Amino acid sequence: MVKICCLGAGYVGGPTMAIIALKCPAIEVVVVDISAARIAAWNSDQLPIYEPGLDEVVKSCRGKNLFFSSDVEKHVLEADIIFVSVNTPTKTRGLGAGKAADLTYWESAARMIADVSKSDKIVVEKSTVPVKTAEAIEKILTHNTKGINFQILSNPEFLAEGTAIQDLLNPDRVLIGGRQSPEGQKAVEALKAVYANWVPEDRIIATNLWSAELSKLAANAVLAQRISSVNAMSALCEATGADVTEVAYAVGKDSRIGPKFLNASVGFGGSCFQKDILNLIYICECNGLMEVANYWKGVIKINDYQKSRFVNRVVASMFNTVSGKKIAVLGFAFKKDTGDTRETPAIDVCKGLLGDKANISIYDPQVTEDQIQRDLSMNKFDWDHPPHLQPMSPSAIKQVSVVWDAYEATKDAHGVCILTEWDEFKTLDYQKIYDNMQKPAFIFDGRNIVDMEKLRKIGFIVYSIGKPLDPWVKDLPASA
Numbered sequence: 001m002v003k004i005c006c007l008g009a010g011y012v013g014g015p016t017m018a019i020i021a022l023k024c025p026a027i028e029v030v031v032v033d034i035s036a037a038r039i040a041a042w043n044s045d046q047l048p049i050y051e052p053g054l055d056e057v058v059k060s061c062r063g064k065n066l067f068f069s070s071d072v073e074k075h076v077l078e079a080d081i082i083f084v085s086v087n088t089p090t091k092t093r094g095l096g097a098g099k100a101a102d103l104t105y106w107e108s109a110a111r112m113i114a115d116v117s118k119s120d121k122i123v124v125e126k127s128t129v130p131v132k133t134a135e136a137i138e139k140i141l142t143h144n145t146k147g148i149n150f151q152i153l154s155n156p157e158f159l160a161e162g163t164a165i166q167d168l169l170n171p172d173r174v175l176i177g178g179r180q181s182p183e184g185q186k187a188v189e190a191l192k193a194v195y196a197n198w199v200p201e202d203r204i205i206a207t208n209l210w211s212a213e214l215s216k217l218a219a220n221a222v223l224a225q226r227i228s229s230v231n232a233m234s235a236l237c238e239a240t241g242a243d244v245t246e247v248a249y250a251v252g253k254d255s256r257i258g259p260k261f262l263n264a265s266v267g268f269g270g271s272c273f274q275k276d277i278l279n280l281i282y283i284c285e286c287n288g289l290m291e292v293a294n295y296w297k298g299v300i301k302i303n304d305y306q307k308s309r310f311v312n313r314v315v316a317s318m319f320n321t322v323s324g325k326k327i328a329v330l331g332f333a334f335k336k337d338t339g340d341t342r343e344t345p346a347i348d349v350c351k352g353l354l355g356d357k358a359n360i361s362i363y364d365p366q367v368t369e370d371q372i373q374r375d376l377s378m379n380k381f382d383w384d385h386p387p388h389l390q391p392m393s394p395s396a397i398k399q400v401s402v403v404w405d406a407y408e409a410t411k412d413a414h415g416v417c418i419l420t421e422w423d424e425f426k427t428l429d430y431q432k433i434y435d436n437m438q439k440p441a442f443i444f445d446g447r448n449i450v451d452m453e454k455l456r457k458i459g460f461i462v463y464s465i466g467k468p469l470d471p472w473v474k475d476l477p478a479s480a
């Protein structure tokens with residue numbers, strides 16, 4: 001029986017290994033983590049992450065060929081293939097702070113593998129890492145002086161949260177990068193054989209190591225660039241009376257462009273896009289490619305602009321002040337169908353509103369009050385000016401309440417901001433919400449999910465990203 005061990009039981013390690021276990025009954029899969037609490041949750045009825053379809057997969061394999069353990073070293077020792085799926089956040093201090101990937105977790109995982117191993121192993125980079133990381137990892141592993149052969153493969157993960165199970169069951173492609181040597185190619189074949197249990201052969205792409213590492217950063221940069229492009233258009237639509245949904249539809253009908261990832265929004269969030277583009281920018285700068293770095297910086301700058309533009313629109317429309325006014329925030333997760341709040345645009349929007357002294361009442365079906373309070377009390381890390389942290393004052397946190405119902409959040413509110421596109425927000429009883437709000441009642445839809453005409457008929461003043469403006473919605477000063 002082939003034995004797989006995965007270091008890191010997070011959003012990637014957990015679901016990815018659950019699907020490998022489901023599709024490969026002849027393989028034993030053990031997911032390990034340094035966080036005992038996370039492992040305990042994977043072994044309980046309340047999994048540590050919310051992902052549609054995940055519970056069923058885990059329940060069907062756990063205890064058969066899928067195991068979660070905090071005995072990291074034992075399972076590394078026994079494994080033939082080790083996936084490393086640890087976190088690789090942006091560095092917040094020192095050289096490259098604000099942009100470079102922090103590889104502390106990766107390096108300590110590699111050193112532990114080198115120390116513990118007693119037999120040859122394939123080590124698979126599942127985490128998103130800077131191009132050429134495999135070279136550094138190879139140096140750490142091959143200096144073990146024990147005569148053990150390690151083959152490093154790059155096998156980046158392309159799943160998106162909220163659709164992880166579908167993405168894993170039916171991936172557009174599986175990318176495997178390896179050394180061109182016979183041993184390297186043998187390792188590539190071994191990993192291909194795992195995926196071949198359910199992925200058609202023509203979707204399994206083999207490349208050299210550096211192409212695989214860079215393709216992951218490139219894919220995320222291009223996806224985010226599409227969103228920033230449409231978001232940039234949304235500002236122009238608002239200024240001219242064009243409708244961004246119509247523009248995006250017309251643009252996406254071009255078969256060379258395609259319709260996906262052209263939804264204008266309050267900004268993209270999530271743990272990957274910004275981090276991976278910053279990582280790409282840093283690599284470009286290290287290679288002296290300043291123009292290339294600046295090109296990609298533009299994608300993040302438009303994203304920052306979109307979030308502050310939204311806040312300015314709210315404040316300007318509500319007579320230039322939200323001080324002391326209750327604003328309901330519907331949705332805090334960075335997208336629907338996940339409880340993940342990493343880099344969610346809601347953090348920046350809420351902080352912007354709190355900065356203008358609003359009282360905000362937040363409802364999200366999957367995010368806990370603890371998580372929201374933690375997110376809002378954390379210092380905002382300014383990627384462009386790393387030394388300047390923007391602390392949140394404790395009094396601002398008192399202006400936040402978290403409730404478990406959209407009607408409670410909107411009761412007596414002056415305005416509603418929709419920041420996540422949860423399906424349930426489309427079917428709320430907006431008449432009831434209107435009746436219980438202060439007047440004039442404003443709705444600011446950061447995800448373009450409400451029926452503007454219907455809401456206007458009820459009496460709301462409605463702003464929706466990139467849509468023709470309601471006469472009540474105030475233009476922003478040119479500098480905003």
Ligand code: NAD
Nearest residue numbers: 007008010011012033034035086087088105109127128157
């Ligand atoms: P995560 O923070 O949810 O999980 C990482 C886990 O690794 C944590 O539970 C942490 O305790 C554990 N860990 C850290 N060091 C360890 C060690 N030495 N040994 C064992 N466990 C250790 O992160 P994630 O969202 O799963 O992302 C993991 C990687 O995958 C990142 O590089 C990320 O960029 C990439 N990625 C993420 C997504 C996504 O949608 N979240 C998608 C594709 C790729």
Ligand code: UDX
Nearest residue numbers: 157158159160161261262263265268269270272334335
């Ligand atoms: C992304 C990539 O899609 C995935 O391939 C990679 O492995 C990890 O990073 P994820 O961040 O989980 O996945 O979600 P994604 O669906 O890409 O959405 C990212 C952000 O962009 C969300 O905040 C989402 O709301 C926003 N978005 C997405 C838009 O604003 N408009 C769109 O058209 C699509």
